[in-house]
Amino acid sequence: MASDIDSRLLQLRARRKGDPSVGTFSEAALAYNRQFAADALQVEDWETRGTSSQRWTRYAIGAMQAVGKKYTEVSEQTGERVASQLRDRLIKAGINAEFKLQGSVPLDVHIKRVSDVDVLAITKDFFTYDPTGAQALQGAYKYPTQRTSGGVLSSLRLQIESDLDDAFPAAKVDKTGAKAVKVSGGSLPRSVDVVPAHWYDTKEYQASGRQADRTVTIYNKQTGETIDNLPFLHIERVGSRCDNIGGGLRKAIRLCKNVKADSDRDIQLSSYDIAAIMYHANMNALLLGRYSDLAVLAETQRHLDALYQDPGAAGRLWVPDGSRIIFDAPEKHDWLRGLSIEMDQLLKNVFQENFPSIDSSIPSQGVQRECIKALTV
Incomplete structure (x- = not known):
């Protein structure tokens, strides 16, 4: 994980605010560009969450939010x-x-x-x-x-x-x-x-x-x-599981995808595989995402770490549509390790920001998770 949180926040904003990529000068294209530029100046809700010093916390929360409707x-x-x-x-x-x-x-x-x-x-x-x-x-x-x-x-x-x-x-x-x-x-x-x-x-x-x-x-x-x-079965099963817990599964998937995008590590897990991995997380834990976005971070970190620590269990997981196992190539375990390490570091950074008086090297990751998942930021 890149240590410069300012760079990571800039990258996250760039993805969320983007580039219109319109190449003609038609009236419709020009109007779209003008609207796009105006929208890009707007501050999103996650950018004001927490204090100005809690930038890793803002990043974690912003990374799991849906793109505007x-x-x-x-x-x-x-x-x-x-x-x-x-x-x-x-x-x-x-x-x-x-x-x-x-x-x-x-x-x-x-x-x-x-x-x-x-x-x-x-x-x-x-x-x-x-x-x-x-x-x-x-x-x-x-x-x-x-x-x-x-x-x-x-x-x-x-x-x-x-x-x-x-x-x-x-x-x-x-x-x-x-x-x-x-x-x-x-x-x-x-x-x-x-x-x-x-x-x-x-x-x-x-x-x-x-x-x-x-x-x-x-x-x-x-x-x-x-x-x-089976693209429609994948969409139905992931979407239904997420809807049943109030949106936490989609948040976890977006979080993983953003962390992957900002990582300097070799993580080539596809969006499809990431969705499949998080499909097997603890839905009761992700349900807490209704009340605390940081509970989603806690469960995402726990789940990735558990799979990395137990490759046998990871190897038995199937994609949501049942067409194949998720980890069907050896290199995917290496990519899982990279994503898990990134999420470990993000959890640690968020814990340090919210509990600055506690040395983050002392409490276990389990304690860190319990501390941050109850936070309302």
């Missing part, structure tokens, strides 16, 4: 705008598609005001299914085809790349990504990653009809492989 709405609207442009152009090319947001923005665990938006472009003209599912056994799928997932998604990607060039001539269209085509700049206030996909009807989906149980198959341009994901 209206900025999240801009991200969502930008994704919808790109989707609308693609939808009409794909129809002209003979492709019927639907579009869904995935990732940190719809889950509300993004940490940047100007967050990239992930949009799934899902063809409705092709899908696969589990032949052992109830609907398949009842003969509901009656349309055999010689087309393949790889062939369909490769063609869909090429069409999306071409259509984005046409739809946003002033923007940059990056076609080098393995799974997504990124469009940014021009009149777009957010970067948008468009991921070509098709549906895979799982056994669970055939029984429930719920979108959360439906898999999306995506394409890796660099390898030609297809990958099955």
